[in-house]
Amino acid sequence: MTSPSSSTAPGLRPSRVLHVPVRGLHYQVHAWGDASLVAPDRPPLMLLHGWMDVGASFQFLVDALATPRLVLAPDWRGFGGSVAPPGTDSYWFADYLADLDALLDHFAPDQPVDLLGHSMGGNIVMLYAGVRPARIRRLINLEGFGMPRSAPAQAPGRYAKWLDELKAPQSLRDYASLDEVAHRLRQNNPRLTAERASWLAPHWARQTAAGRWEIQGDPAHKRSNPLLYRVDEVLACWARITAPLLWVEGRQTDVSKWWGNSYPRSDFEERLASIASTVSIERVMLEDAGHMLHHDQPEHLSEHIERFLSGP
Structure with missing residues (x-):
């Protein structure tokens, strides 16, 4: 069941704000268009935001899309209007996958969707597309680079750090x-x-x-994740992707400011190359754009997205 409310502004494509029950939570979802626009070659397009962002962040990209279609942009749990249960002290990647699975069951139970993720959302859609390959028609990753490779020896320190952070209140x-x-x-x-x-x-x-x-955004998102980022497991999921993939990044993005030397660009290139023989990958570099490329160049980004989604 959804409960709509309006969210419009002059010059912007009008949207509705829906509230959807998802695994005991009330997820907030921004929706542009309606079910009458859905067709086999134009399924729902779901947009998934990054860390400390919200679904409404995609408004400028949606405004730039020329083809009318149903577009859905949820707020992840603990962000925007998707408030996590009281007392939530940590967030887990597996929960994002399960929430996405439930959202697709709600909005598109009988057909694959077109799925786009930015940053954290890009990492999630890549995993999900490998776990549930039949659910995805086209896949778009906006700068979801993943994270540095971890080693088992890091586990004790990571758990200790997490335990220490649980004892300290977080704030924004x-x-x-x-x-x-x-x-x-x-x-x-x-x-x-x-x-x-x-x-x-x-x-x-x-x-x-x-x-x-x-x-x-729930301040608990600032806490360390005690679970290590296991690249081999991630790549095992990527290896099962069947949907064509559009990878988009901004020319001005500098990943070294996030990870320093712990995640060189060559590592990411190796990861993407590992699936190049089984997945159709198109790569786009947007000029005069950084990490928030859907804010920096929504018109140019929309052109690439629409061409990709309408392709054979």
Whole structure:
């Protein structure tokens, strides 16, 4: 069951906000278009956001799409309007896969979908497309690079770090006004225009009872994950992908600022090359775009996406 409410703004493609029961949670999903637009060659397009982002973040990309279709963008658990149960102290990648599986059961139980993920969302869609290959018609990964390879010897220290962090409360900075929130968004991404930052601000943050604005992300997301990132397991999932893959990145993205030397670009290239013989991969480099390429160049990105989705 879904309960719709409107979410419109001048000059933007109107959306509905749906609330869907998912594994004991109430997931918030932004929806553009309706089921009448669905066809075998134009299935629902699901857009999955990254860490500390929200589904509404895809508004500018949806505005740029020329072909009318049903587009769905959920807020992951603990982000936006998908509030996690009280007392949640950690988040697990397996939960994201299960939540996505439930969402597809709800919105597209009888046909494959087109699936796009950005950053963390890109990592999730790659895993899911290997675990449930029959559910995906076309797959799009926007800068979901994955993470550095881990080693078993790291496990004791990682568990200890997680246990220590569980004892310390986590918090996120709040802001006096939406203008301050918009300013923060532009600090994070200097390519974001002032107009787009102002539109995103009330979706990215919510007002507290005290009148200040807090990020719509559970601070528990800041805690370390005690489970190691096992590259061999990830690649075993990737090896089962059957959908054609569109990989898109921004020319100005610098992954070294996240991982330093622990995850060189050559490692990622090896991972992608490992499935090149079994998966049809198209690669696109967007000029004048960084990690938030759906904010930096939504028009150019939409052109590549539509061509890919309409291809044979």
